Amino acid sequence: MTEPAATADGPVVERPWRVMAEGLRFPEGPIAMPDGSVLVVEIARGTLSRVTPDGRIAVVAETGGGPNGAALGPDGRVWLCNNGGFEWAERDGRLMPGVQAADYEGGRIEAVDLATGQVEVVHRACNGEPLKGPNDLVFDAEGGLWFTDHGKMRPRSEDRTGILYAPPDGAGLREAVFPMHGPNGIGLSPDGTTLYVAETPTCQLWAIALDGPGRPAKGPRAAPWRRGLMIYTPRSYRLFDSLGIEACGNVCVATLVEGGISVIAPDGALVEFVPLPDMYVTNICFGGPERRTAYVTCSSTGRLLAMDWPRPGLKLNFEAG
Numbered sequence: 001m002t003e004p005a006a007t008a009d010g011p012v013v014e015r016p017w018r019v020m021a022e023g024l025r026f027p028e029g030p031i032a033m034p035d036g037s038v039l040v041v042e043i044a045r046g047t048l049s050r051v052t053p054d055g056r057i058a059v060v061a062e063t064g065g066g067p068n069g070a071a072l073g074p075d076g077r078v079w080l081c082n083n084g085g086f087e088w089a090e091r092d093g094r095l096m097p098g099v100q101a102a103d104y105e106g107g108r109i110e111a112v113d114l115a116t117g118q119v120e121v122v123h124r125a126c127n128g129e130p131l132k133g134p135n136d137l138v139f140d141a142e143g144g145l146w147f148t149d150h151g152k153m154r155p156r157s158e159d160r161t162g163i164l165y166a167p168p169d170g171a172g173l174r175e176a177v178f179p180m181h182g183p184n185g186i187g188l189s190p191d192g193t194t195l196y197v198a199e200t201p202t203c204q205l206w207a208i209a210l211d212g213p214g215r216p217a218k219g220p221r222a223a224p225w226r227r228g229l230m231i232y233t234p235r236s237y238r239l240f241d242s243l244g245i246e247a248c249g250n251v252c253v254a255t256l257v258e259g260g261i262s263v264i265a266p267d268g269a270l271v272e273f274v275p276l277p278d279m280y281v282t283n284i285c286f287g288g289p290e291r292r293t294a295y296v297t298c299s300s301t302g303r304l305l306a307m308d309w310p311r312p313g314l315k316l317n318f319e320a321g
Contacts, residue, residue, distance in 0.1 A: 010270035017307040021051040024302040029070030032287020034321030041067035061117040069136030074143040077111040081134035094300040100152040107131035132159040143168035148183035165214035185243035198240035231268035242283035245314040286313020
């Protein structure tokens with residue numbers, strides 16, 4: 001057996017992959033469906049789209065702005081983070097996001113009825129403070145919604161943002177963790193007691209202990225701005241995007257620049273880095289039998305990849321079927 005390659009960051013493991021679809025306009029937020037299709041947002045197109053197993057792409061809903069992370073909610077609708085839109089650049093056949101769009105519409109949380117395509121704006125502000133650039137989201141077992149606000153960048157400034165929580169009844173949206181620096185991917189441990197959050201510009205993965213739904217745990221001597229425990233950052237120049245969780249508790253973080261998936265154990269050890277052919281590897285979800293198929297968005301090249309995964313993905317609290 002050949003030993004995996006290694007870098008200063010840890011083992012590099014090459015895995016075969018196949019293109020499920022191409023021609024997407026900066027796909028993100030994959031959701032594996034029981035019929036073998038995968039829902040994705042197309043950020044640059046402003047849509048929620050469905051990719052069928054044979055690679056066909058159909059628009060489910062027109063959201064406008066910049067639909068980003070997506071998840072099935074307890075009401076059966078697809079809930080979206082909408083970042084309000086980017087400026088875009090195309091270079092050498094690659095599509096890349098930039099600063100806040102000239103026609104920026106404001107950030108919001110939306111819910112999409114899959115049967116009708118109807119889009120409802122659920123949240124635009126928290127305690128009078130407008131949402132800036134909601135990015136990724138996850139539902140807890142009670143139906144409460146955690147999401148990150150990544151903020152928006154402008155040529156000479158950027159927003160200070162954090163992590164927000166909406167209880168199951170939707171009322172009382174609150175900022176649970178502030179400040180963070182460009183929070184992006186978010187997920188819950190299998191037992192629901194740890195919230196994982198990836199910051200993009202710092203390329204840090206944070207583990208935040210919870211002492212109840214929507215309540216980060218803090219010791220009596222914790223600083224008010226304490227985020228939790230920073231468990232991993234790579235030595236090489238990479239950036240973190242969205243993430244998925246394995247059933248065993250490993251955190252699979254989509255990684256930019258040196259594109260791939262960084263698999264990080266709960267104790268902060270790098271299990272492996274799986275390189276993929278795109279600088280903008282933005283998200284991962286699990287589906288198929290025993291959730292052993294990983295679906296990965298390679299956004300700048302407009303592709304959705306599928307690959308066999310050696311460990312099953314975590315069953316989410318709300319799934320179709």
